[in-house]
Amino acid sequence: MSSADYSMGPDRWALLQEVSEFLFTEADLLDERRYNEWLDLLADDYQYSVPLRMNVEYADADTRGETKAGSEVCWFDEPKSTVELRVMQLATGVHWAEEPVSRVSHLVTNVRIEEVSWPEVKLSSRFLVYRNRVADETDFFVGRRKDTLRKTDDGWKVVRRYLLLDQTVLLAKNLSVFL
């Protein structure tokens, strides 16, 4: 299904509704710090990638505008096992970057089905992650997100998450939140 096929009738709309609600639920679990429930929504072969963005010429923007996940330095480029380590770190109570606890809201919007190859669905969306910390420390992480979801007997799982954060220099002091 090409990205232009947005008129496939009620089945497609039902699918979009279903996967969107899944993404929103997932966002709520993160913002409510229900990390173990959130981890259950990630497939065992989950891969989380956030490449670095770079200032390049217009002609190169599509090929050299970001570092390559899988071989170059990224903000994140890791399997589920590393994500689990991050969750464990948050729970230690001495992870100072998130002590005291930040206030975080994940907004997911512009959700669109890009491809269906059952039981997997490729989605395109935008993310806005807002973090407020201590008092006046406020960060906005905004960009584009590509997710691959898989329908299993145990419900939907996220298989692949690839995010393009719209910053070259990170304007926040750290990335101690999941994008």
Place this chain on the structure above:
Amino acid sequence: MTTNICPSSETCPTSETCNTPTLQAVDPHRARSLVDLETGQISREVFFNQEIFDLEMKNLFPRSWLFVGHATQIPNPGDYFSSWMGSDPVLLTRDVDGGVYVLLNSCRHRGMKVCRYDEGNTMQFTCPYHAWSYSMDGSLVNVPGDLFGVPHMKAAYSGKLEKQDWGLVRCPKVYNYKGLVFANWDENAEDFLDYVGDFHWWLDNLADAFDGTPGDTEVFHGVLKWRIKSNWKFVSENFLGDTYHGASTHASVEAIGIGPGGRGKRRHGERQDQGGHSTGRMKTSFRNGHGASDNLAYEIAYPEFVEPEMNEYFDQAWATRKERLDAEGRRLGGRGPATMFPNMSFAAGFPRSILVAHPISPTETEVWRWFLTDKKAPEHVREWLRQYYMRYGGPAGMTEQDDMENWDYATQASKGVVAQRYPYNYQQGLGTEQLSELDRAVHSNHAISGEVNARAFYRRWSEFVDNLGWDELIEIAKSDDRIESIIRRQAEEAAAEVAAGKVNN
């Protein structure tokens, strides 16, 4: 000491009604007066005073050897990498003949940044404003970076513009140390190798392959860049020898275990049977400001990995390195973390990484981080290191995240008017320094505590910020007066022991 030097204050007819603040002459001992080496106290003004920051920009950064980038970032003719040196944007470039240049990234006509790309390849930088162009092709211009094209040359300048006088400003001193490219704006500055001194052993361990092959390393593509709301010196000091913060600051990551040894093992993957942090890791402090968290005799082998194929590579690398260095009569230690004065920090082990703290204001810094790998590392080793580096360092790294929290909130809590009245405490290990075999260096007497490195760093810092000339800067660092103090103290201690009858002659 402040002196009214407003040139017009006596003769100016409006002097009585003039609201323009008079210029204050700078106290020539201003910076040194803020660093009390005797009692180990350093004024918070060093970190938060705008005037001090301005003096750093003027007197320290344009006279220091600064890390600009890695030669493997610009392997081919025409390759460039955009970087910073203190307050100024620069381009690290390679010309047609393979020469490495550092150029001020500012058009000589109206100052527009001629290149706003992070990296790329071009033989010509053309300014977007009025299209003055500068060539990296030495066959077209006298020296790469010289002015080549000027629109309407004949009409606008009657053809008389002296193009050779208006090239991009070239940094006069550039030194490529095994791929690490440093530059210094001051043509009178001491030569790179003199500036570095015996600290070069740490640079060697950074730049050499894990098996000791000289300079056989490269950087991964992708430089982490992020902003923090704190002074650049917090960053330099953290890597200079502050092993004291690890247990508290990094308690969470220590509890998890993200290193080579896997869960439940030490963060850096030290082999448990070889001493680890607790023995032998005395710090090294150089008179000229450089400092390392360890010493050359701290010869700890590469970590024990969970993955057998990783052990295969690193066991072999360690054996080869040991053989090579033994033959040269070199010690095997010296992996840092360390800081080369003033703002380049690095670690030469696990991870192996370079950090530069670019100053923006007294309370804002842009931090850059590069990661290195052996050129010859097989794919699985490269990939393991890449994954480890990303989960360890930078703003997303599970270790470094917590450092920024400290630096930013230390800044917030320190910059208040009342807070600035109270100096920071740098008394750790004061008067307990130990002798070193290295030139103009001493060691701490303890692996974790000991702020001797920081004291020497701020001492050198104050000498630069007070704008001592190069003759004096070199002269006062020709000997290390700390060594005499140690010898005197040891003699007194020995005499006291004899007097107390503890020693039988």
